[in-house]
Amino acid sequence: MMLWTHLSFALVIGLFVIKNISFSGNPITLLAFILLGGFFPDIDCATALVGTPFKFINMFLRHRGFFHSIVSGTAVTIIVFLLTGNSYYALGFLLGFMSHLFLDSTTKRGISFFWPSKIRMRGKLKTGRLPDWLLFFMFVIISVLMWF
Numbered sequence: 001m002m003l004w005t006h007l008s009f010a011l012v013i014g015l016f017v018i019k020n021i022s023f024s025g026n027p028i029t030l031l032a033f034i035l036l037g038g039f040f041p042d043i044d045c046a047t048a049l050v051g052t053p054f055k056f057i058n059m060f061l062r063h064r065g066f067f068h069s070i071v072s073g074t075a076v077t078i079i080v081f082l083l084t085g086n087s088y089y090a091l092g093f094l095l096g097f098m099s100h101l102f103l104d105s106t107t108k109r110g111i112s113f114f115w116p117s118k119i120r121m122r123g124k125l126k127t128g129r130l131p132d133w134l135l136f137f138m139f140v141i142i143s144v145l146m147w148f
């Protein structure tokens with residue numbers, strides 16, 4: 001899926017969380033961690049906007065492998081918790097991360113959710129095609145409606 005689809009989907013989830021779930025911490029910071037988790041997995045993609053500064057990762061790990069798995073999601077969530085000391089921010093990051101994996105698992109290329117297992121979770125969509133854009137516009141509309 002496109003970066004914008006991931007971000008808009010994470011925004012829908014984030015707005016739902018900060019409006020409906022009580023937590024300790026700043027709502028904007030929690031929303032930022034959900035959005036961060038929403039695009040973080042694509043640091044393994046040398047051609048993605050997010051992955052460009054981290055091209056060296058592509059020398060060791062392929063796109064939609066380790067960084068698109070529950071293993072890396074758990075590891076990075078623990079790091080976020082250690083850095084922030086706030087379990088809500090860490091869980092927010094994990095929520096955004098899982099939203100990214102969910103969307104990518106609907107594409108033909110799929111993801112290695114259970115990395116290092118070679119089993120791939122995949123669907124029928126193609127990144128950047130009409131359904132991707134339709135999802136993006138739908139999530140933007142939902143976000144705007146949720147904002148007010």
Ligand SMILES: [Zn+2]
Nearest residue numbers: 041042068104
């Ligand atoms: Zn991805």
